[in-house]
Amino acid sequence: MSQELRAVEWTGTGLALIDQTALPHRTATVDVHDVDTLVDAIRRLVVRGAPAIGAAGAYGVAIALLQGEREGWTDDEVREAVARVREARPTAVNLMVCVDRVMSRFDEGLDAVLAEAAAVQREDVEANRAMGAFGADWLLERVGADRPLRILTHCNTGALATAGWGTALGVIRELHARGRLEVVYADETRPLLQGSRLTAWELVHEGIPHFVQADGAAAGTILRGEVDAAIVGADRIAANGDTANKVGTVGIALACADAGVPFLVAAPTTTVDLATPDGTAIHIELRGEDEVLEWGGVRTAPAGSRGHNPAFDVTPGRLVTGLVTERGVLEVSKGELPGDRLR
Numbered sequence: 001m002s003q004e005l006r007a008v009e010w011t012g013t014g015l016a017l018i019d020q021t022a023l024p025h026r027t028a029t030v031d032v033h034d035v036d037t038l039v040d041a042i043r044r045l046v047v048r049g050a051p052a053i054g055a056a057g058a059y060g061v062a063i064a065l066l067q068g069e070r071e072g073w074t075d076d077e078v079r080e081a082v083a084r085v086r087e088a089r090p091t092a093v094n095l096m097v098c099v100d101r102v103m104s105r106f107d108e109g110l111d112a113v114l115a116e117a118a119a120v121q122r123e124d125v126e127a128n129r130a131m132g133a134f135g136a137d138w139l140l141e142r143v144g145a146d147r148p149l150r151i152l153t154h155c156n157t158g159a160l161a162t163a164g165w166g167t168a169l170g171v172i173r174e175l176h177a178r179g180r181l182e183v184v185y186a187d188e189t190r191p192l193l194q195g196s197r198l199t200a201w202e203l204v205h206e207g208i209p210h211f212v213q214a215d216g217a218a219a220g221t222i223l224r225g226e227v228d229a230a231i232v233g234a235d236r237i238a239a240n241g242d243t244a245n246k247v248g249t250v251g252i253a254l255a256c257a258d259a260g261v262p263f264l265v266a267a268p269t270t271t272v273d274l275a276t277p278d279g280t281a282i283h284i285e286l287r288g289e290d291e292v293l294e295w296g297g298v299r300t301a302p303a304g305s306r307g308h309n310p311a312f313d314v315t316p317g318r319l320v321t322g323l324v325t326e327r328g329v330l331e332v333s334k335g336e337l338p339g340d341r342l343r
């Protein structure tokens with residue numbers, strides 16, 4: 001890609017968000033100047049991916065301050081509006097962490113808030129670049145450097161899901177840049193197709209060879225020996241390494257464990273929630289039934305069916321071969337736990 005994508009951009013007066021619901025067929029942006037629009041954009045997945053919603057939430061504090069100025073809100077009303085942004089989605093801890101970080105500068109006013117939000121964004125890109133290098137080094141050392149690697153990934157963890165570059169997709173981009181990547185198996189990622197719509201779109205733009213496959217194909221592809229490693233992102237990682245990520249992830253981890261294929265999670269330390277002891281304490285977002293009962297606004301399941309639509313699942317830490325953060329790689333399944341190593 002000639003110019004790095006920016007899913008979340010501060011324009012000087014508001015946010016310009018790439019509308020990820022419209023991709024890959026239409027490239028559009030949603031302009032955000034008020035809190036309701038931002039909360040709606042986060043809920044509808046106009047902006048999505050844990051680090052990207054963290055960045056949007058960080059700038060959300062500035063949006064609330066500016067709207068408050070225009071509409072004569074009290075400080076408490078601005079804080080209430082910020083709380084609505086902070087709670088727009090429950091699983092990705094980055095949203096809460098980034099909003100809280102920027103709120104620590106609230107009393108200093110708009111310039112300080114904007115400087116902190118810009119730092120959140122800049123540091124995320126730096127973290128992604130570092131993860132790319134650590135993850136690629138680990139894979140080439142542990143999996144083998146004798147031939148280019150075949151990597152499976154799930155959901156979208158690229159520039160669209162972050163402040164830039166990507167987490168798991170950042171490792172994949174780094175392998176490609178080093179000439180050590182053969183092919184990517186990109187799971188389509190039902191029900192909202194972040195894999196086939198967004199990851200494949202990024203891979204096409206990067207010129208990275210890939211197959212889009214149905215989620216149900218992943219375990220078979222792994223067990224047939226067609227994958228050297230799986231790499232995914234995360235929405236929240238507990239102190240014991242249990243990892244919440246897009247629904248479907250735990251099945252990939254189980255297949256990898258059975259096949260002896262490394263299963264890596266790549267996420268910045270802003271996704272590690274040391275206050276959460278294990279995966280049972282992670283709030284899993286339950287989304288609307290229509291997302292699984294309909295496609296493109298047309299009902300696909302019979303009338304009378306109910307839909308079960310958890311947006312995420314939890315992979316036990318014992319199945320996580322490596323957790324790649326900007327601080328290096330922890331071999332979680334061998335007992336290198338975030339709670340011990342990342343405090």
Ligand SMILES: CSC[C@@H](O)[C@@H](O)C(=O)COP(=O)(O)O
Binds near residue numbers: 048156166
């Ligand atoms: C770098 S993005 C990491 C995760 O947020 C990603 O894998 C994921 O599960 C995104 O879910 P989404 O519902 O699309 O926001």
